Every structure is written in C-alpha cells, then in structure tokens.
Amino acid sequence: MAGKDRDDDGSGISGKRNKSWREIDAQRGKSKYHSRQDDPGQQKLEKSASYEKYKQAADALFTGGALPEGLAQTFDPQGKRQEQKDAMMKLRELPDRKAWVQGVIEYLEKYPELPEDAYFLDSLLDHPRERIADKALGKLEALQGEGKLTGTKLPRSLEQRLRSIEMTSTDPDTQARAKVLREKLRA
Numbered sequence: 001m002a003g004k005d006r007d008d009d010g011s012g013i014s015g016k017r018n019k020s021w022r023e024i025d026a027q028r029g030k031s032k033y034h035s036r037q038d039d040p041g042q043q044k045l046e047k048s049a050s051y052e053k054y055k056q057a058a059d060a061l062f063t064g065g066a067l068p069e070g071l072a073q074t075f076d077p078q079g080k081r082q083e084q085k086d087a088m089m090k091l092r093e094l095p096d097r098k099a100w101v102q103g104v105i106e107y108l109e110k111y112p113e114l115p116e117d118a119y120f121l122d123s124l125l126d127h128p129r130e131r132i133a134d135k136a137l138g139k140l141e142a143l144q145g146e147g148k149l150t151g152t153k154l155p156r157s158l159e160q161r162l163r164s165i166e167m168t169s170t171d172p173d174t175q176a177r178a179k180v181l182r183e184k185l186r187a
Contacts, residue, residue: 125161
C-alpha cells in the first residue's frame with residue numbers, strides 16, 4: 001500500500017522538498033535571520049520624506065541640533081538651547097586666543113552646565129585656567145562613563161590635550177584622571 005508521499009514507483013520520493021525550519025520561520029516572520037531590510041514595506045517607509053523628517057527631528061533632539069518648530073515650543077519654549085548653541089558658535093569665531101579665553105569665561109558664567117559636545121569640551125581642555133579644564137575633563141569622563149563617547153567621532157586633538165594635562169597639570173589627581181580617560185578612549 002502506497003503512502004501519501006510516495007510516487008507511483010514506490011521509491012518514497014515525492015518530488016516535494018521539505019522546508020527547513022529557517023524557511024518555515026521566515027514565512028511566519030519570526031526568523032532570527034529575517035531583518036527589517038528584507039521587508040519591502042519597511043524599506044518603503046524608511047525612504048519616505050515624512051520618515052526622513054521624523055528621523056532628523058529625533059536626531060536633533062538627542063544630539064543638540066536645531067529642533068523643529070513644534071518640538072522647540074515644547075522642549076525649549078524660551079529658546080535657551082538655541083541661544084547656548086549660538087554662543088558656542090561665537091566662541092569658535094573669536095579672532096585670537098586672548099579673546100577666546102575671555103569669551104569662554106563669560107560663556108561659563110552665563111551657561112554653567114557644559115554641553116555634550118566632544119569638540120567643544122576638547123577645546124576647553126586647552127584653557128589656561130585649570131578650573132575650566134578640570135570641569136571639561138569631568139564632563140568628558142561623565143560622557144565616557146555613560147558610553148556616549150564610544151562609537152562617535154572624536155576630535156583628533158583630544159588624545160594630545162589629555163596627554164598635555166598629564167604632563168603640565170599641577171594637580172596629581174587631575175593628571176591621573178586625564179591619563180585614565182586617555183587610555184579608555186584608546187581602548
């Protein structure tokens with residue numbers, strides 16, 4: 001008596017191929033090998049203009065960029081965030097070192113909370129007042145501890161400035177902190 005799977009010759013081969021578990025899971029959409037890139041609907045959504053606007057707005061919210069008007073009214077109604085960003089940009093445009101040193105002092109009097117900008121913090125490490133350099137070093141350490149410096153593009157001069165603090169700082173604790181941070185960033 002021939003079974004359902006058998007052909008007429010009785011060899012047991014039906015010509016049907018059994019599906020692997022991977023193929024069965026993929027059909028269900030639960031495969032660990034199935035990704036969002038494989039889904040044409042997801043690809044279409046990610047290429048849409050509205051999705052791009054949404055993504056840029058979310059990036060701006062978390063990276064300190066310019067917020068869209070609706071979000072700016074919600075998260076920054078007085079405009080302090082944009083004002084602080086403009087003040088940082090003005091510091092970069094100062095003509096000489098003496099003006100920059102004084103500009104940083106005025107900036108920190110107005111905005112005592114340092115931003116999460118590795119390039120700005122790197123420049124503060126070069127300030128002649130050790131208190132300001134120490135504050136920037138502390139913020140960099142906090143960002144490293146939170147994992148916000150890993151995977152991001154860091155200034156090329158950061159390692160050299162940390163090394164300079166190791167050699168020139170009058171506080172041995174600050175020297176040790178700079179060395180530890182430099183070694184963590186290299187790893």
